[in-house]
Structure formats: C-alpha cells, structure tokens
Amino acid sequence: APMMRFNLIIVQPPLILIAGLYILFDLSTIANFGGNFGGSIAHVSGLAFGYASVKLRQNGTDILGWFTKLLESIARIFTASRNKSPKMKVKYSKRNVGKKKKATSTQGKTKTDADYNVEKAERQAKIDAILDKIKSSGYESLSKVEKDYLFNEGKRL
Known part of the structure; x- marks a missing residue:
C-alpha cells in the first residue's frame, strides 16, 4: 500500500x-x-x-x-x-410430563476439517459414479439403494 x-x-x-x-x-x-x-x-x-x-x-x-x-x-x-432477548417462560403440557424426548444433540459428532473433506470427497465420488451409470444405462438401471442414496444426497444439498 x-x-x-x-x-x-x-x-x-x-x-x-x-x-x-x-x-x-x-x-x-x-x-x-x-x-x-x-x-x-x-x-x-x-x-x-x-x-x-x-x-x-x-x-x-x-x-x-x-x-x-x-x-x-x-x-x-x-x-x-x-441484544437482550425477552424473558421467555417454558410451559409444559400435561401430556408430555414424564415422557422422555429423543436426544437430537450433535455433541460428540464434531469432525476435523480433514475428516469432513475426506467424507465430502467420498460422497461426491459415489454421486459421480451413480450419475455416470445413469448417463450410460439410464435411471431405471439403478438399484433401489442407489436411487435412495441419490435422493437423500439431493435433499441434503
């Protein structure tokens, strides 16, 4: 400068x-x-x-x-x-008292950048292989597992 x-x-x-x-x-x-x-x-x-x-x-x-x-x-x-948020009160309905909720926490699932990049590359390679199969043989040639994988990865993006 x-x-x-x-x-x-x-x-x-x-x-x-x-x-x-x-x-x-x-x-x-x-x-x-x-x-x-x-x-x-x-x-x-x-x-x-x-x-x-x-x-x-x-x-x-x-x-x-x-x-x-x-x-x-x-x-x-x-x-x-x-930045203060208003005080909120949690109300419990009588139906949910005593019932346990499933844990939806992501704790313990953290990944390093390297692990994330490796998994991302593996997913991308699998998607590319499925797309190549569609290109050569058509969508109907895919197995149910491949169709489900492609559908789930599409939703994920």
Missing part, C-alpha cells in the same frame, strides 16, 4: 512520497518553533508510535492489546441492552 499511486492533477506520486514530505514539513516546523508547534509534535509522535506498534505486532508483541480490550468492553456496554 505505501507504493500505491495517489492521483493529483498532473502527477501520480506514491503515497510513501506524500507521507515523507508531510513528515519533513512537520519536522521543519518543530525545528523552527513555528506554526503549530504542538500539532507537529503530536503528528510526529503519532507516526513514531504507529510505526513502533506495527513493527512490534509483526514480531508477535501486541502493545495495544489492553486498549483493544478496553474499547471492546465499552462497546459491550452499549450493545448489551440491544
């Missing part, structure tokens, strides 16, 4: 050149004690801090982690009231 061109009327200098000229202007203002001395000090200090924080972040040190957490906690104060 520093070498990205900035469109001016006649020339298209890279952003790094514009930033460098701005920094030189601020440094000359500081050296001459002229103009907006305090503003120039603030700009150069902000530049130095920003550069240092980026370089430290690239090396794995996050010096702004505490500040990020502070801002997130402040934002949570303002968004917490919007």
Whole structure:
C-alpha cells in the first residue's frame, strides 16, 4: 500500500512520497518553533508510535492489546441492552410430563476439517459414479439403494 499511486492533477506520486514530505514539513516546523508547534509534535509522535506498534505486532508483541480490550468492553456496554432477548417462560403440557424426548444433540459428532473433506470427497465420488451409470444405462438401471442414496444426497444439498 505505501507504493500505491495517489492521483493529483498532473502527477501520480506514491503515497510513501506524500507521507515523507508531510513528515519533513512537520519536522521543519518543530525545528523552527513555528506554526503549530504542538500539532507537529503530536503528528510526529503519532507516526513514531504507529510505526513502533506495527513493527512490534509483526514480531508477535501486541502493545495495544489492553486498549483493544478496553474499547471492546465499552462497546459491550452499549450493545448489551440491544441484544437482550425477552424473558421467555417454558410451559409444559400435561401430556408430555414424564415422557422422555429423543436426544437430537450433535455433541460428540464434531469432525476435523480433514475428516469432513475426506467424507465430502467420498460422497461426491459415489454421486459421480451413480450419475455416470445413469448417463450410460439410464435411471431405471439403478438399484433401489442407489436411487435412495441419490435422493437423500439431493435433499441434503
């Protein structure tokens, strides 16, 4: 991004050149004690801090982690009231009291990305084989198991 061109009327200098000229202007203002001395000090200090924080972040040190957490906690104060759901009450009918429901939880069925990709590739290969069979021999040549598999995979997508 520093070498990205900035469109001016006649020339298209890279952003790094514009930033460098701005920094030189601020440094000359500081050296001459002229103009907006305090503003120039603030700009150069902000530049130095920003550069240092980026370089430290690239090396794995996050010096702004505490500040990020502070801002997130402040934002949570303002968004917490919007995200609250109304209090809901669960009512049980007399018919369902004492009856056990079947567990529909998916806990214990989590897969790694690699396992999921292998299963997906196997399913796709099986579908491709069935479709090739349809192409060569027609739909009627499929067994009931193949028809059911194709139907269930179609619903799954």
